[in-house]
Amino acid sequence: MKLLKDLTISRKEFADWTRNLVWSRDGTLFLTTYPELTVCLPVYNKQIGRSSKDLFHVKEYPLSLPNKIEYELTEENTMLNSQPESFVKLCKPSPVDDLLAIMTNNGNVCVFRERRLIVEIDEPKKSLKKRTYHSMAWSPDGNFFAVGNEDGDLVIFSVSRSSDKVDFSLKTAINLDENNSEWVLGIEWSQNAIVVHLSDNSVHVVKQDFSFMKVKESSRFRVTDVRVINNDAFITSTGFLHKISLKDNFSTFVEVGICDEFYILPVKSQNAAVLISNKTSYMVDLEKEMTIHTDSIISPHLEGKFKKWNNVFNEFNKYETNLFIYGLAVSPDEASVAILYNIDRVSIRYRIASELQYRICFIPLNEKWFISQETTGLAWYQNFHIYDSRLPEDSNINSYTEQLDADVDFELFLRRLLKDNDINKSRFLNFVNDRKENNKYREAIFRYAEQNKDAIDNPLDKACVQSLANILKKPSPIHSEVVLIKSDFISETFRFDNNFDPEIITSEEGHTWRRCSVTLLPLLTTKVKICPVSAQRIINIRQDIHNDYGWFTGTILKVLNNESIYSGTKMLNAE
Numbered sequence: 376m377k378l379l380k381d382l383t384i385s386r387k388e389f390a391d392w393t394r395n396l397v398w399s400r401d402g403t404l405f406l407t408t409y410p411e412l413t414v415c416l417p418v419y420n421k422q423i424g425r426s427s428k429d430l431f432h433v434k435e436y437p438l439s440l441p442n443k444i445e446y447e448l449t450e451e452n453t454m455l456n457s458q459p460e461s462f463v464k465l466c467k468p469s470p471v472d473d474l475l476a477i478m479t480n481n482g483n484v485c486v487f488r489e490r491r492l493i494v495e496i497d498e499p500k501k502s503l504k505k506r507t508y509h510s511m512a513w514s515p516d517g518n519f520f521a522v523g524n525e526d527g528d529l530v531i532f533s534v535s536r537s538s539d540k541v542d543f544s545l546k547t548a549i550n551l552d553e554n555n556s557e558w559v560l561g562i563e564w565s566q567n568a569i570v571v572h573l574s575d576n577s578v579h580v581v582k583q584d585f586s587f588m589k590v591k592e593s594s595r596f597r598v599t600d601v602r603v604i605n606n607d608a609f610i611t612s613t614g615f616l617h618k619i620s621l622k623d624n625f626s627t628f629v630e631v632g633i634c635d636e637f638y639i640l641p642v643k644s645q646n647a648a649v650l651i652s653n654k655t656s657y658m659v660d661l662e663k664e665m666t667i668h669t670d671s672i673i674s675p676h677l678e679g680k681f682k683k684w685n686n687v688f689n690e691f692n693k694y695e696t697n698l699f700i701y702g703l704a705v706s707p708d709e710a711s712v713a714i715l716y717n718i719d720r721v722s723i724r725y726r727i728a729s730e731l732q733y734r735i736c737f738i739p740l741n742e743k744w745f746i747s748q749e750t751t752g753l754a755w756y757q758n759f760h761i762y763d764s765r766l767p768e769d770s771n772i773n774s775y776t777e778q779l780d781a782d783v784d785f786e787l788f789l790r791r792l793l794k795d796n797d798i799n800k801s802r803f804l805n806f807v808n809d810r811k812e813n814n815k816y817r818e819a820i821f822r823y824a825e826q827n828k829d830a831i832d833n834p835l836d837k838a839c840v841q842s843l844a845n846i847l848k849k850p851s852p853i854h855s856e857v858v859l860i861k862s863d864f865i866s867e868t869f870r871f872d873n874n875f876d877p878e879i880i881t882s883e884e885g886h887t888w889r890r891c892s893v894t895l896l897p898l899l900t901t902k903v904k905i906c907p908v909s910a911q912r913i914i915n916i917r918q919d920i921h922n923d924y925g926w927f928t929g930t931i932l933k934v935l936n937n938e939s940i941y942s943g944t945k946m947l948n949a950e
Contacts, residue, residue, distance in 0.1 A: 376763050378676060381734040382427040384715070387413055388728050389701055390462055390480070393638075396702030396715045396735070399468035401945065402754035404431065404704065404713060404735070405475070412436040412463045412477075415735075417753035419806070419908050419944070423760060427737055430757055438463070441495055442481050447503055465510075470707065470749070471517035473937075473945075474541065482507035484522050486543070494543050496522055496532065504555075505530075512562035512569070519546065521569065523559020527552025529571055529581060549587055551579045565603035568621045570610075572598045578610055580621060590619045590626060602639040602648075604661060609648065611637040616650060618665060629665045631657065641709050642672065644741040649673050653700050673712070676738055684718045695721040701733065705740075706754065708747035711761045712738050737761045743768045746799050752943035755803045766807075772800050772815070779819060781826040785926065789934040792819055793943075802943045811909035813892070816940050817843055824927065828852040833925025835896060840927070841871040842880075842895035857883065861921035862899035869897055893935050894928045903949045908942035912949070 387408040389395045397405040402417035415431035423429035440461040465478040475487045484496040498506055510523035520543060521531045528550050532543040551559065551571060558574040569581040576598045578591035596613040603609075603621070610617040614633040619626045631637055635652035642648055642658075649670055650657045656670040656677075681698045689696055702715035717733045737757075744758045746767050759765070779791055792798055798815050805811045821843040824831060831837060837855040844851035855871045867882040874880045880897050881887050888897040892911035902918040905911070916924065916932035924932065939946055 376739060377425070379423075379430075379737050379760060380426040380428070381680075381736045382415065382431055382433070384413070384433065384733040384735065385731070386729050387731060387733065389733075390464055392701070393636075394465055394702065396704040396713060397466055397468060398704040398706050398713055399475075400470060400707045400750050400754060401473070401752055402430075402750070402757050403468070405436075405466045405468065406702070406715070407463045407466060409462050410460075412438060412466065417757065417944075419753060419756065419942075425760075427735070430753075430760060436490065438477065438485075438487060438490055439492065440477065440479050441483065441485065441492070442479070443483055443495065443497055444481060444503060444507065467511055467513060469513055469517050470515055472536070474517075476511055476513065476520065478508060478511055482509065482525075484508045484511050486520075486541070488541070493541050496520075496543065498530070498545070502526070509558050510560055510562045510571075512564040514564050515566050519564075521562050521564060523562055523571065525558045526550070526555045527557045527559060527573060529559055529562070529569070531585075547585055549581060549585060551587065551589075561598065561601055563601045563603055563608070565621075567606060568603070568608075570601050570603060570608045572601055572610070576612060578608075578617075578619070580608065580619070580624070588624060590624050591617060597636075599636040600638045602641065604639075604641050604648065605646075607661070609639055609661070611639060611650065616659060616665065618661070627665065629659070629667065631667070638703050640673065640703065640705060640712050640740065642740050643709055644743070649740075651700070651703070653698070672740060673714075673738060676736065677714070677716070680716075680736065681718060689720075697721050706758070707749040708745070708754070708758075709749075710740060710744040710747070710758050712740055714738065745769050746796065746803055748794050748799070751799075751938070752802075752945070755799075755943070756806045759803075759807065767800075767803065769796070770800055770804065772797050772804075779823075781823045785823065785827075785930045786934055788823055789820075789930065792816065793934075793938065793940075795819075798940075799943065802939075802941060805909055805941050811911065811941050813940050814847075816893075817847060820931070821847055821849070825852050831925070831927055833923070833927070834858045835894075835922060836925035836927035838869070838871040838896060839894045839931075842874070842890075845872070845875045846877045846895065860897055860899055863921070865899050867897075867899065891932075893931050893940055896928065901949055904936060904946035905949055906939035906941045907944055907947055908939065911939075911941055913946070915948070 390407045390409045395407045404415035406413040414436040415433050418432050420429045442461045461479040461481050464480045467476040477485045486493045504525040507525050508522040512521050528548050530548045531546045533546045535542045561572045563570040572578045575593035577593040579587050580590050581587040599611045601610050606621050608619045615628050616631050617628045637650040637652045640649040648659050656674045658668040658670045660666045698718050700716045704713045714736050739762050801815050824840045837853045838858045840853045841851050841855035857868050859868050867884050869882050879887050891914045893913045902915045903912040904915050
């Protein structure tokens with residue numbers, strides 16, 4: 376399979392040797408560069424020319440990083456106080472929304488939303504060791520957040536979200552080290568358990584009821600990576616790959632390379648994994664008897680890039696050269712991997728930041744890919760091009776969609792609708808088709824309106840339902856009267872029972888206006904949100920103070936304010 380051309384990252388220095396790359400659910404790449412974080416924002420281009428630079432926009436992402444221990448007594452923690460200037464050491468995007476957790480070099484953990492600080496994780500009444508964090512993780516559903524401190528504690532916070540506020544409250548603290556001397560260095564949170572490793576290289580499994588068990592004793596061999604695949608935890612330490620069953624804690628291991636630090640890349644289609652280091656890579660069969668094979672997924676591509684570089688810059692083999700991996704990021708749906716690397720001469724020399732250049736290559740991990748709820752929007756579009764413009768395996772849309780429960784709250788109904796498989800297939804096809812459609816969405820909310828017609832009494836709600844009936848060519852359960860629509864400078868009246876065009880509507884005064892793509896109400900203002908893929912517009916309800924929306928249209932505009940129903944991408948402000 377032919378790969379995309381690499382994404383180039385120039386004039387940057389990285390804060391860590393290995394953990395420098397993270398891939399979020401919307402397709403954004405975060406790079407822990409110094410002194411400012413760097414992001415590769417996903418963009419939509421109809422024609423990309425087989426180059427990853429057409430899928431990403433690289434920019435700096437400066438954050439104001441607080442340091443809660445800046446004025447603590449230096450004798451309590453001399454190492455941390457010798458580095459007062461904070462920079463990003465690790466970042467973890469939320470698996471369900473746009474929250475971004477940041478861990479700094481000074482042991483602080485902060486949560487941001489669009490560069491705005493939401494909360495600084497802290498327990499102010501505790502000792503400095505308990506307030507200094509070295510690991511963090513989100514739960515798969517995004518409702519919990521865990522940090523690990525220097526006292527051997529796994530501290531878990533519950534996360535509650537409202538329309539404009541996010542609250543973190545302490546859920547529990549689990550002490551994994553009786554001597555309170557080991558740091559919690561890594562947290563891997565899966566659907567079934569939390570796998571934690573400490574600075575003494577011991578590994579603990581925390582169950583859903585927060586009971587825990589040590590599954591790997593302390594060792595002098597450093598734990599490099601932990602990953603949960605199916606119901607097993609896989610742990611790489613110096614020279615070994617360990618497999619621990621999360622059901623019965625049965626463990627086994629296989630020897631790998633004593634001099635290499637391996638990282639685990641899951642290959643779901645083959646029930647296997649790729650172990651990769653800076654020197655070599657293996658394919659490991661993850662069945663009961665773990666067996667090692669030649670890597671046929673990652674190694675051929677990296678070897679090809681290394682050989683090509685030497686043919687150009689080291690034609691006569693005058694120098695020793697090396698390929699060094701600075702970061703690995705598996706996509707949230709585990710379909711692809713991004714590898715941050717650099718090829719250069721092996722030499723001792725001083726280089727300033729403007730001389731540095733790194734590359735990110737994108738490699739498919741399977742033969743085919745699927746539409747997944749773990750990713751959305753432009754992440755699907757990235758997979759489409761990473762897999763050499765292959766459509767997802769499940770791209771066919773059923774002519775009949777199973778009806779969602781219309782007896783639930785309308786907001787919950789819409790959020791379930793955004794996770795519906797057929798809706799997501801339709802949203803992906805809008806990336807590759809010229810005609811952008813959302814008929815499945817319209818049919819679903821119209822069925823909800825039919826079953827809850829007695830509760831619809833607001834004029835704008837009635838106008839929305841009447842318009843849906845006209846466009847879907849179905850009898851309307853509600854009759855809409857003439858409705859007055861207002862904006863900052865204009866007010867016009869509309870009849871909705873005689874307008875059948877899904878794109879435009881004509882007022883009683885004879886003027887033609889574009890429709891809101893989710894409510895089908897007229898757009899009399901420039902205060903709208905725009906889908907970057909379909910160019911469809913919706914009313915920005917947060918800025919519209921002139922119209923009285925009912926529960927039906929108000930909930931639609933609230934839920935779909937940030938995520939496009941056409942593509943799953945983030946909606947953009949028109950102003």
